[in-house]
Amino acid sequence: MEPPPPFYITNEQERRLRIQAERIEPALVISQPSSFDEYVRQLMVPPAVMDLARKAANIRLSAWETQAIRWHLDPRTDTSPRLLRQILHDKVYGERGDKSHPPYIRVACTGKGKYDGLARQQHGVPEPAFDENAKYGSPVVLEIWPAQHYSPIHSHGNTTGIIYCLAGQLDVMSYKKLDWDAEKRGLVTLTPGQCAWLTRDTYAVHKVFCPMDGGVMSSDGLMNDSADFGASFHVYLNENEVHLDAYEGADLTREVFEYIHETKRTKEKFTTYSDLSWPVLREVLARTPLE
Numbered sequence: 001m002e003p004p005p006p007f008y009i010t011n012e013q014e015r016r017l018r019i020q021a022e023r024i025e026p027a028l029v030i031s032q033p034s035s036f037d038e039y040v041r042q043l044m045v046p047p048a049v050m051d052l053a054r055k056a057a058n059i060r061l062s063a064w065e066t067q068a069i070r071w072h073l074d075p076r077t078d079t080s081p082r083l084l085r086q087i088l089h090d091k092v093y094g095e096r097g098d099k100s101h102p103p104y105i106r107v108a109c110t111g112k113g114k115y116d117g118l119a120r121q122q123h124g125v126p127e128p129a130f131d132e133n134a135k136y137g138s139p140v141v142l143e144i145w146p147a148q149h150y151s152p153i154h155s156h157g158n159t160t161g162i163i164y165c166l167a168g169q170l171d172v173m174s175y176k177k178l179d180w181d182a183e184k185r186g187l188v189t190l191t192p193g194q195c196a197w198l199t200r201d202t203y204a205v206h207k208v209f210c211p212m213d214g215g216v217m218s219s220d221g222l223m224n225d226s227a228d229f230g231a232s233f234h235v236y237l238n239e240n241e242v243h244l245d246a247y248e249g250a251d252l253t254r255e256v257f258e259y260i261h262e263t264k265r266t267k268e269k270f271t272t273y274s275d276l277s278w279p280v281l282r283e284v285l286a287r288t289p290l291e
């Protein structure tokens with residue numbers, strides 16, 4: 001019998017992949033090194049990536065932001081609309097819902113989001129004071145991962161970027177190439193302040209999972225029953241935006257990325273979009289009564 005999602009590995013394989021991740025060079029995780037070995041493994045991380053990691057190093061969600069996000073993820077049904085839970089639900093069970101894996105929420109730090117209108121309408125957020133012509137593909141994205149939810153295996157193409165853990169916990173599995181049966185290179189758990197990274201040539205293919213306790217999962221395995229979440233901050237630079245490392249000709253950028261469909265197990269293309277924009281979500285969070 002095949003081991004269960006998200007990674008379809010046995011406990012023994014998981015143990016081995018975690019050990020492998022601690023030996024792989026360059027280091028999969030950027031953090032403040034606490035040993036010579038760790039320092040050496042991080043030496044080979046490209047300067048452009050280190051620059052992104054250093055700039056993100058002190059970012060955290062504040063306590064009130066975390067609490068308000070929890071409120072909006074809470075599965076309890078009452079009279080007040082819980083925005084993030086509603087979006088998750090629509091992403092799975094809506095008209096064009098995706099039932100191949102449990103959903104997560106992408107928040108564009110610049111640009112706009114698909115559910116901005118809904119958020120504004122429900123929470124009385126005034127029309128934006130930012131650029132209406134903004135694009136969907138933001139170089140900086142906040143991702144909210146409900147406990148036990150996960151992404152498909154996907155490739156970030158030729159971008160250079162970081163996946164920086166802001167809250168909770170996130171597991172990142174690195175794959176050698178974009179293929180259902182691709183060799184797994186290592187498994188790491190990120191905690192706040194740590195980041196994983198990628199470039200065209202290194203660690204571009206991965207899968208992200210929030211290992212926190214999700215309570216009872218729905219019978220179709222697509223929706224958890226808790227408000228616990230992990231959050232990550234992603235920066236993806238296209239090749240023409242990376243100033244420190246020179247790369248040649250790009251065709252895969254952050255606007256489109258390729259992934260492996262979780263149930264069909266085939267390679268598909270996905271045009272990037274965001275669910276919300278940060279200015280709208282922040283307004284909603286600020287208007288959320290703290291319990």
Ligand SMILES: [Fe+2]
Pocket residue numbers: 154156206208
């Ligand atoms: Fe990713």
